Amino acid sequence: MVVVPVQTALALALAILLNRKLKAIGLFRSLFFMPVVFPMALVAVIWRLILARSDEGMLNSALHAVSFGNWGAFDWLGDSATAMASIIVLSIWQGVGFQMVILLAGLQQIPGELYEAAELDRATRWQQFRHVTLPGIRGTLVFVAMLTSVLSFRVFDQVYVLVRGGGLAEDATRTVMYQAVTTAFDQNNIGQASAITVVLFLIVVVLTLIQRRVVRPGNED
Helix, strand or coil, rough: CCHHHHHHHHHHHHHHHCCCCCCCHHHHHHHHEEEEEEEECHHHHHHHHHHHCCCCCCCHHHHHHHCCCCCCCCCCCCHHHHHHHHHHHHHHHHHHHHHHHHHHHHHCCCCCCHHHHHCCCCCCCCHHHHHHHHHHHHHHHHHHHHHHHHHHCCCCHHHHHHHHCHHHHHCCCHHHHHHHHHHHHCCCCCHHHHHHHHHHHHHHHHHHHHHHHHHHHHHHH
């Protein structure tokens, strides 16, 4: 579960950065949110071109230029060691804007008087973040983490478009949803695919119950 902590932390950092009163802040918010509105299939195709094995692949071409010709063509999507990392990077890049918007809304609900009081008490930026910001968005942060966990279980488009037919790389990047779909349609095993989806449903229910337990008023600091 690399995506959950990394994407949540990155979304929080972006939300804090974009919560400031700066010129053209709306433009920056739109730029960070833009990948969310793109269809995942389109995003996966673009990243497939970026990570292409040939010398014409954008990443290989960039590394070739930076290394002054010492970097050869590398199969990012065909190697089991880098295929999952590629999917993780794509998932974080495409989805972090959505979590950022949710956290940004939570940050804007924190009363400014709390920060003013903290400044009067000579609290540092880190102390303000720890004792004002985090408690203020505790429920929102837990919701974002749980939502990201659920979305990470249902990853399908990225794997299907990027590493479909990739041999060992495809085996190394199988997700719960991808396994269910391929079992149902490629292996024509509807029973096993249904069992996988039931397990996924139970995981979502457990995560939902955990979220309700954590954020209920009785657990607030």
